[in-house]
Amino acid sequence: MNISRRFFMKTSAVAVGGAVTAKAGTAKAESRNRAPADPFGCLVDLTQCVGCRKCEQACNEVNHLPEPKVAFDDTRVLDCKRRPDQNAFTVINRYYPGKKDEQNRLVPTYAKIQCMHCQDPACVSACIVGALTKQENGAVIYDKSKCIGCRYCMVACPFGIPAYEYDQPFTPEVRKCTYCFERISEEGGKPGCASVCPVEAITFGKRDTVLALAKGKIKKDPGRYINKVYGEEEVGGTSWMYISEHPFEKLGFLSLPKKPLPTLPETIQHTIFKFLWAPVTLFAALAGGMWVFNRKQMTGEDISEERGADNE
């Protein structure tokens, strides 16, 4: 909570300032520490996934998402590439990376997409009101009561994950995989998708454990896997990681830098301002207003706590 509130201060201040670059250095330096010490992780073994879409179904059920137009046991949807959206936090896509079987048929590889729960999430950096926060257990979760609907997170996320409920006229929210935050916060709890997977293509555990598992698998069976754990280092590391038989570029994964993506000030300057400077200024002003308004409602203790944190 502390992180988020402190971060809220920062983000708001910066947002109001707009292009005040002088502050950029401090914000950038501090946001590096967002990665929790011992988070959960998920390892997706793409050589195991059979494309059954059970994970999509489980995700739909545990998150009480609307019933899909096409039933989950209909695998024809795999004929097109899909993206997660506000009604489906995870989707499976099918790729044909070129391998053929004895009958000369192309062998498919299935790739599950959902929020990666980055160790140092760009979406969290981008959120000027702290509606998105990185939790101790690794989940990047969303607080709808804070969200002002600016959709910076959507622009900032390198994986294009957050989705906006454009179809909700009155109370639209940003929607994305929650890492089943409530479930995994319980003792022995597992994400819905991981627990349903019939072949355990998804292994859930502490990030260190599943990362070691990934490396162990690669070492033990170098013929089966390429020597890479996707997500180990990408954008500073992610909670969801993948191992595969085929190069990740062939499976729709982006090649991303190892460093966390530009934090907030750069995000605003480089990514958004280029083409959205006018609304940004407007939203920044609004956000500033919100902040002042919210601040008034805070107790004295809150404020001093925040100041203290700020002074560190």
Next chain:
Amino acid sequence: MRTLFKPLLIISASLILIAGGLFFINYDAGSTLSQAFAAAPEKAPTKVPTPPKPPEKVNPDGTPWSPAAQVAAMERAKEVPPFIKNVKDETAWERKQRLGDDAPTLKDQDHAYVVLNSPIVNKDQDMYEPVRFMHKKHAAVTGDCLKCHHASADEPGAAETAKCSACHQEAFNPEFPERPGLKAAYHRQCMTCHEEQEKGPLGCTDCHGKNVPDHSKLVKLPKNPSPTQVTTECLRCHEDQGEDMLKSAHWLWKGPSPYTVDGEKRVDSGKATNTINNFCIALPSNWPRCTSCHAGYGWKDETFDFTDKSRIDCLICHDTTDTYAKVPTDAGMPYPQLDLVKIAEHVGKPSRKTCGDCHFQGGGGDAVKHGDMNAILYYPTRSCDVHMGDLDFQCHDCHKTRNHKISGRSLSLPVAEGARSCEDCHTSQPHHGNDLLDHHLNRHGEHIACMTCHSPVYAKCKPTKTWWDWSEAGDKKRKVNKDKYGMPDYFWKKGEFLWDESVQPTYAWYNGTVERYLIGDEIDDDGVTEITRPVGGIKDSKSRIAPFKIMAGKQPVDKNNKTLLTPNLFGPKGYWKNVDWDQAFKVGAEAAGIEYSGEYDWEETKMYWSLNHEVTPKEMALSCVQCHESLTQERSCDRCHQDKRDVDFKALSYKGVDFKTMAARGRDTLDLVEKTDYINFKALGYKGDPIIYGGRFKQLPLGWHKDGKEEK
């Protein structure tokens, strides 16, 4: 911003609610009105009959029915063995070296049949039904226990193989992150192998059916709904299934006839259009009576709307309360006193009860039509049917269903929506005990259908009708006698009957295709018209000797047109009301679209009925000597095998069904005791017992071409 939104939100939300409410009221009124209209012609008949009682779940001796093997396997499935932490770190090769001849074999396994239903797997989700797993079969097919039991416990004195669930338990155990949980272990093991072999089931529901969710909270019905109202409610969620149903054989009573000679490309054959039989003869003009077995409501004449989904009868197949039933004479309408809400709230998978209510009762009563199906199969003993009685198979366990198309084929009807055979599960090498006999038996499989040996008698537990003479009908004063089974020999509406129980089948070569008499065809001029006849012969390499029930009788024929007639039996103009054949033929012919010249006669007809149910336990299959008389003279294997074998030849060749014991238990099998010519080889085209005179074993495929020509 948010504060501004709130009042707006409330106002608009309430507007929506009000509008929605109005719509709902309107909608309700509309739908009840239309349903009231729809229900009008479905009025119950004036004499309200009472629905039949559900079958009792008891054995013949009164003890509660319980499928022993299934119950035991389900019990075993609950066990969670102690977790094995340490496994030996060795490769498959190293392990083979270590074990040498001590490697476990087929004989070491405890259970041939296993149910996979571990509480470990079901803890997180329980989406699927238990899996029936043929453990012994898999051991035999892979030929190597260690292929699946790929590691062993590193503990002194531990067994070489352990249950899957001893090493694989809960998923994501942080101590053993590399070890998949039980569910993944099963799936990976099964699917990888089935994929590699391109054999065996692969889709989810090929191994385990889906659990049906509790519908009691989902179904929203008013009190005392009409049947079509129930269907409309089902369709609210199951629209697609409704569409599928409209295309199914159970709805249309016609469909593709891929196994009918000259009908391979037709899609319109079936009861609804052109088939005829020698029981109640034909459907046209008798709709309201016959369609009491139709999965629909109100097919009372040729105007029935086959595109109206609301007329589908979902409950006849999906009732699990065992109470749903249709009035026998009301075009498929259910008994009006049934609690349809309760039934709809308890829908589920079909069962022997739901399928059997029609399929056991064909021809106007229990066991009349099919020689291998009757009400005993609701809850049969093991010896009546080993799959249903011992393993609690439901019909759909074999008759796999996709999109409401139910696989399976028969001789009696042309429609087939997919075939099923014993080999689908038991493979073409079904005898896998790996001892002397199994090799011989597996070779038989190329020439003899499984049921030939594994169902030595049909109508095993209840007499079936074998003769029906319509020409004698109409004598209301004739005295009705009971035969030795207590079955009537006459009924004025129908004529003369013969019944038979525990009957030795008729054997014929059968390659899976059927010659069929269809309405309007000319009759055979040799005196007996075969309405259905299996195609095949000794020289046809695709044919096997298969068992059949023969149904024979006399039925009306047009004297001048030489076609079988389709009498109107039921209804105001029907024979059963007026006892007037001439009128019955006229009305019936018009409905069926055939000519009636005004003169009729009686013609003997014959139908072959395939026998696929009532599979006996293996120890009750035919023995070698029951067919091969020549073997009764042998003392050892040395007629064919020159080396001396230390085998109790007598015990081996005599092992099989014991008709004496069956007779002692009340079955009519005394005539079959000590029979050694069970199959009449001469009638099948052999010179005599193939062991003496030679048969197809030696000639096929070496001496025989596929096109049936003999090699010089």
